[in-house]
Amino acid sequence: MGKRDKKQRHQPRRAAFHYTEEDEEGVGDGHYEGHSASKHTLSEEEEEEEEEEEEVDGKEEADEYPSNDLPSKFLLYQQSVQSPKGDISYLQKFFLMYVGGRLPLHLQEDFCGTALLSxxxxxxDTRRTAVGLDLDVEALNWCMENNINKVGADGYSRMSLFHGNVLQPLEAKLVEFEPQELIRKVSLTENKDNLESDEGESTLAEGSSSPNDEKYLRNHLLPARDIVCAFNYSCCCLHQRSELVLYFKHALDALSKKGGIFVMDLYGGTSSECKLRLQRRFSNFTYVWEQAEFDIIERKTRISLHFHLQKQQKKIRHAFSYSWRLWSLPEIKDCLEEAGFQSVHFWLRKMQDSRDIRKTEGFGVGRDIKYEEIKHFQQQDSWNAYIVGVA
Structure with a gap:
């Protein structure tokens, strides 16, 4: 968010991937209009100059620039942070391992932002449906105009985006888009067949049939989800244990009674608990991850994402900022079990040390390192994890 954006208590817009996250399967082609990495990295002198310039440019607001001068901050985020193909590859793998018996078709992406993953x-797969939930209506609308239209003519009929808080998902409101309504009417019969083929199972709340309330998730007829996910460390936006357990209960409620999984990601390591500044240089911009001092008592820090635009010679400072509570793996496991999940599995990989990647190019770091299911893992400078809760 820009400096003028109001902070929302429970659910800031989707959190950013840690500084070494990249696509596991086919790096580069998992991004819409993705940039290739530049051969040039910053020297120490250039980095100091950039920092000096930031102190000046940081006083300016990104939205003071004419809109046609700057690419959307959402597009920059997608190009530098997200890797949907890699995530989907693991989601399918986890589902087949821990549930099996059918292909996963129905996804819910919490903290979805621009719903690129969805x-x-x-x-x-044309049989698939997706539900997205986020507090940032600007990001949801951007998705409607820039992401769903890349899916195909039936994209609007298979995607349902809701504006609301993950701690009160049934109160979330459907994001309306005019072409969406037209396509929904055309594909009404197809949707009905899909719902009936799932043994009549849906998440429509009992006693909620008023046509005037169809805009709320609680009254929206949806297939029960096979997979619910919360990526980009979004659960760190929930600071209280009670909030985390409540969210996990909502995720469990959305899953199919025939079996499903909840998947979230988390980062950690010694470098995650200190002040840190890292950057990736892409062909047209530099992405900067800035981590503030870490409070070891509350286990909180603030993450800011900046974009330095080479062509425009401008900077979008604090394009997105998050107040995070960095949870530990045992805490997440305990909360998932308390929420009612039958089993919890950890998939981890060691990341390259932060001192070696303060300046890197694109997504070229550690692409050959795969996640592995583990029960014991020694502390590292940096690691990433998928956490899988099985219903």
Whole structure:
């Protein structure tokens, strides 16, 4: 968010991937209009100059520039942070391992932001549906105009985006888009067949049939989800244990009674608990991850994402900022079990040390390192994890 954006208590817009996250399967082609990495990295002198310039430019607001001068901050985020194909590859793998018996078709992406993951999910199979939930209506509208239209003519009928808080999902409101309504009417019969083929199972709340309330998730007829996910460390936006357990209960409620999984990601390591500044240089911009001092008592820090635009010679400072509570793996496991999940599995990988990647190019770091299911893992400078809760 820009400096003028109001902070929302429970659910800031989707959190950013840690500084070394990249696509596991086919790096580069998992991004819409993705940039290739530049051969040039910053020297120490250039980095100091950039920092000096930031102190000046940081006083300016990004939205003071004419809109046609700057690319959307959402597009920059997608190009530098997200890797939907890699995530989907692991989601499918986890589902087949821990549930099996059928293909996963129905996804819910919490903290979805621009719902890039959901859009990619729909692109890979015409039988698939997706539900997205986020507090940032600007990001949801951007998705409607820029991501769903890349799915195909039926994208709007298979994607349902809701504006609301993950701690009160049934109160979330459907994001309306005019072409969406037209396509929904055309594909009404197809949707009805899909719902009936799922043994009549849906998440429509009992006693909620008023046509005037169809805009709320609680009254929206949806297939029960096979997978619910919360990526980009979004659960760190929930600071209280009670909030985390409540969210996990809502995720469990959305899953199919025939079996489903909840998947979230988390980062950690010694470098995650200190002040840190890292950057990736892409062909047209530099992405900067800035981590503030870490409070070891509350286990909180503030993450800011900046974009330095080479062509425009401008900077979008604090394009997105998050107040995070960095949870530990045992805490997440305990909360998932308390919420009612039958089993919890950890998939981890060691990341390259932060001192070696303060300046890097694109997504070229550690692409050959795969996640592995583990029960014991020694502390590292940096690690990433998928956490899988099985219903």
């Amino acid at each position: 859009a990619e999910w729909l692109r890979t």
